[in-house]
Amino acid sequence: MSLIRLIDQLLVIYVYIIIIRAVMSWFSPSYDNPIYRFVISLTEPILSRIRRILPSLGGLDLSPIVLIFLIGLLRNFLFRI
Numbered sequence: 001m002s003l004i005r006l007i008d009q010l011l012v013i014y015v016y017i018i019i020i021r022a023v024m025s026w027f028s029p030s031y032d033n034p035i036y037r038f039v040i041s042l043t044e045p046i047l048s049r050i051r052r053i054l055p056s057l058g059g060l061d062l063s064p065i066v067l068i069f070l071i072g073l074l075r076n077f078l079f080r081i
Helices: 003-025 034-053 063-080
Strands: none
Touching: 003 034, 003 063, 034 063
16 A cells, blocks of 8 residues: 555545544533544644634534545645645
C-alpha cells in the first residue's frame, strides 16, 4: 500500500469520525462515555480552530461540514500528485 493510499484511508476514517460526532451531538451523550470522549479528543482540536474562523450562526455549528469539505479538497490534491 502506498503512502498516499494510506493517508487517503486515514482521511476517510476521520470523515466517518466527524460524522459520528455530529450524530452523537444530537443525543447529548454523557461525557463519562469513553467512546464519546475518544471521538471528542480526535475531532475537537481541529473543529475548534475552524469555529474561531467561522461567523456565529446562532446555535448552528457548521464546522464539521467545513472540515469534511476541506478533507475532500485535500484528498483531491493527494490524488493529483
